[in-house]
Amino acid sequence: MGTVLANREFRALWISEAVSVAGDQLTRVALAILVYERTGSAFYAAGIYALTFLPALAGGLGLSQLADRYRRRTLMVVCSAIQAVVVATMAIPGVPLWVLFVLVIIVPMVQSPALAAQNATTREVFADDDAQYLRSQDLRGISTNTMMLLGLGGGGLLIGAIGITWTLLIDAGTFTVAAILVHRDVRNRPPAGSKDDGWFDGAKWVFGDRRLRVLLSLSWLVGLAVIPEGLAAPLAQEAGAAPESVGWLLAADPLGFILGTFLISRFVPDRHRIKLIGALATASVGVLVLFALKPNLIAALVLLALAGAVGAYQITVMAVFNSIVPNEIRGGAFGAARTGLRVSQGLGVAAGGLVAELIGSAMNTVALAGLLGVVLAIPLAVAWSRLHEAPAPAKPSTPDNDTPGRQEAA
Incomplete structure (x- = not known):
């Protein structure tokens, strides 16, 4: 499995995904604690946690198609930059709750096209080597689940040690790292599909x-x-x-x-x-x-x-x-x-x-x-x-x- 890490493009995609997943789990825990501390309401605390998942549904079905219409590297970088700014804004002390709820919706909405672009790009990276592609997916599965466990399990401890604001800033930093790695190491391929x-x-x-x-x-x-x-x-x-x-x-x-x-x-x-x-x-x-x-x-x-x-x-x-x-x-x-x-x-x-x-x-x-x-x-x-x-059927030649x-x- 380690042989796929010799590929510079995949290594950048893999690291950026791993750190972003860990940061996302920290943010979920931090926001749930933040809202509960400010409202004392279990309903609002659960609601802010649920909002980190639900917008991905609409974004997954609709916005993911941007990964076919635009350059995938550019899309990943732009989405990561937007997420970094949004999460950093959440970290500002005293942000009104309604603003916090809006920002929480934006992050997973933006994440959907980025994930679609990352998924498609990984297949492009190993287009001529099915065995290495399968190994890359194994490695992604292991690292993603490991980071989710570490983020959720260690989130409370980290928040207790450094506070909610710094925890959110760490998540913003993970998106920044992701944007830099992808921009530096991933090829800027032309759009795979057409805007038509x-x-x-x-x-x-x-x-x-x-x-x-x-x-x-x-x-x-x-x-x-x-x-x-x-x-x-x-x-x-x-x-x-x-x-x-x-x-x-x-x-x-x-x-x-x-x-x-x-x-x-x-x-x-x-x-x-x-x-x-x-x-x-x-x-x-x-x-x-x-x-x-x-x-x-x-x-x-x-x-x-x-x-x-x-x-x-x-x-x-x-x-x-x-x-x-x-x-x-x-x-x-x-x-x-x-x-x-x-x-x-x-x-x-x-x-x-x-x-x-x-x-x-x-x-x-x-x-x-x-x-x-x-x-x-x-x-x-x-x-x-x-x-x-x-055999797979051919893609239709006419977009309509x-x-x-x-x-x-x-």
Whole structure:
């Protein structure tokens, strides 16, 4: 995996993403604490945290297409600069709450096209080496999850040590570093697409291809796999564990994901990884069925870590996705895929909470989610086993085509 770091362009993209992710987690924690200290309202504290996620939905589906219409390096640099200024403004003591809420909306909105550009550029960097591209995605998956854990886990400690203002300024600094690295080390390639393309050509092309529909459906099963995170507190209670164990339950899945990504990358040949997507997707939700046995805390942690480990198939899903989608619409296509992923996670957590409230058991809710996931995953896995070797359909040559890429891969 370390061989991909010899590529200067990827190294800049990788470092900029890692430091930005860590800074984002610090900001989420800092803003939640800041708003709670100023208002004393748990509702407002939760609201400011939620706002760091929700605008990415609209930005992912709409603004991601900017990554196809403009130079991707320029877009990444401009977006990082805007985010640095916005977060630095948040750090000004006494900023009115309404201004803070507006600024919080801007950051993830701007982040969406930057992520789409970064995702597409990484594929361009390794356009002639599929094996190294897959390794680069493994490394991104490991580092991103590690930085999220460090940022969330250490955020409170850092804020206690240096204060909210300096913590926010650190996040602003991470965006500045990202902008400098990308501008210095990433090639300034011409736009991949055209400003004359239809605004949602990427999304239309994706959903017009049966193979990609099946692939994304397997990815969006994470909406069921994420339900234990939303029920961490009642799960700890049912397991007879102390409230402090909620953090362990939340950390188990991403820790498992990091380990699973490394093991799959190290021991599973590339050609087999694509074939195993369906089986691993089924296993990632199937493990949750065992919560029907009412495991204790240790067993619950093992189950969640195991679910996270096999859930590392998500890395392969996005690598295959980016390899199938034409470069000129890759930004918009990525935005559609990421938006679907976010929506599935949000709906999954909300539905899990509702079901747990109705049946009175978080563990039974998780088990039911796992059972539903298996029922959905098996036919999708069978379909993927038949479709994964099919050639991709050609991108339509006319931007105003109403049904781009309607051929079904078979």
